[in-house]
Amino acid sequence: MAENIIELVDLTKKYGSFTAVNRLNLSVKKGEVFGLLGPNGAGKSTTILMMLGLTEPFSGSVKVCGINSTENPIEVKRRVGYLPEDVGFYPDLTGMENLKYIARLNGIPEKDVEARARELLARVGLAEQAEKKTGKYSRGMRQRLGLAEVLIKTPEVIILDEPTSGIDPTGIREFLELIVQLSKEEGITVLFSSHNLHQVQQVCDRVGLFVSGKLIAEGNIESLSQKLFSTESFVVEAGVNSSGKENNGNGLEEILKDIDGVTSVSQKDHTFYVGCSRDATADIAREIVSSGSELAFLRKKEYGLDDIYNRYFEGGEVHE
Numbered sequence: 176m177a178e179n180i181i182e183l184v185d186l187t188k189k190y191g192s193f194t195a196v197n198r199l200n201l202s203v204k205k206g207e208v209f210g211l212l213g214p215n216g217a218g219k220s221t222t223i224l225m226m227l228g229l230t231e232p233f234s235g236s237v238k239v240c241g242i243n244s245t246e247n248p249i250e251v252k253r254r255v256g257y258l259p260e261d262v263g264f265y266p267d268l269t270g271m272e273n274l275k276y277i278a279r280l281n282g283i284p285e286k287d288v289e290a291r292a293r294e295l296l297a298r299v300g301l302a303e304q305a306e307k308k309t310g311k312y313s314r315g316m317r318q319r320l321g322l323a324e325v326l327i328k329t330p331e332v333i334i335l336d337e338p339t340s341g342i343d344p345t346g347i348r349e350f351l352e353l354i355v356q357l358s359k360e361e362g363i364t365v366l367f368s369s370h371n372l373h374q375v376q377q378v379c380d381r382v383g384l385f386v387s388g389k390l391i392a393e394g395n396i397e398s399l400s401q402k403l404f405s406t407e408s409f410v411v412e413a414g415v416n417s418s419g420k421e422n423n424g425n426g427l428e429e430i431l432k433d434i435d436g437v438t439s440v441s442q443k444d445h446t447f448y449v450g451c452s453r454d455a456t457a458d459i460a461r462e463i464v465s466s467g468s469e470l471a472f473l474r475k476k477e478y479g480l481d482d483i484y485n486r487y488f489e490g491g492e493v494h495e
């Protein structure tokens with residue numbers, strides 16, 4: 176079993192009487208890409224600041240790479256790369272010059288500085304813009320350079336706080352691909368904080384849904400939809416033209432209800448809506464046909480993160 180590289184236990188942060196993070200329990204394993212998904216004000220940035228040891232918790236504990244972030248923020252900083260929403264560079268220096276400066280600050284031996292900076296610029300797809308001043312970089316390019324800066328110290332964990340805001344769709348796609356590549360090829364653990372569920376869905380192995388300072392659910396997309404829609408992860412819509420001979424006097428509705436995994440059946444005009452805890456599409460089709468009815472169409476709806484997000488986050492409120 177992989178070790179936990181991030182471990183939050185009952186982590187709480189208060190600003191005066193306001194609780195921004197409320198008894199948060201979370202573990203992230205080595206090599207995972209974990210998505211912290213929640214609307215604005217959910218407490219994501221506050222949680223990240225506590226992980227980095229930049230703000231103290233009210234209660235509970237936070238460990239990153241086995242180190243208590245509150246007690247040893249400098250040790251944590253050595254191992255964790257943090258990319259904020261907007262990274263600042265010296266605008267009159269080129270990408271290469273900015274990166275070399277950061278390399279020196281991080282104690283890279285002078286003889287290795289140039290090669291390391293060049294290697295990282297290539298790694299993040301900026302080799303051709305290396306000699307351009309960063310004041311002329313696009314936002315996407317700045318975020319890539321930010322990533323190169325984060326990678327300079329060969330971190331075990333990268334924490335990204337809303338890293339794609341303001342980047343165009345192509346830039347976002349390329350940036351997200353880069354994140355996945357880094358995680359898979361170099362075994363880096365990534366914590367990706369975002370309010371954009373589509374981005375989180377694209378890159379994350381696991382997701383934590385965060386709202387009003389609380390983690391309301393966590394897991395991979397499949398287990399989340401099962402947890403949140405515990406009895407009905409699928410709804411199969413079946414259009415039926417004529418009611419057939421009907422086994423043992425049971426109507427089609429009764430026949431469908433008897434299928435393993437079917438939790439509800441309702442009918443409107445010629446369409447049956449069959450709620451299932453598993454994908455029972457094939458069994459539903461078979462039963463309709465063998466009952467002698469004519470199957471006009473069959474449509475399966477699987478609940479995704481979209482539905483979960485809408486159900487829980489609409490307007491930033493928790494919907495029970």
Ligand SMILES: Nc1ncnc2c1ncn2[C@@H]1O[C@H](COP(=O)(O)OP(=O)(O)OP(=O)(O)O)[C@@H](O)[C@H]1O
Nearest residue numbers: 190195213214215216217218219220221222337370
């Ligand atoms: N220094 C502070 N003093 C008082 N309240 C704060 C402070 N920092 C954050 N908050 C409040 O704590 C709550 C959580 O904020 P936080 O920035 O962690 O949320 P977030 O999920 O990162 O949202 P966003 O994506 O908008 O940054 C918000 O209601 C915010 O107003």
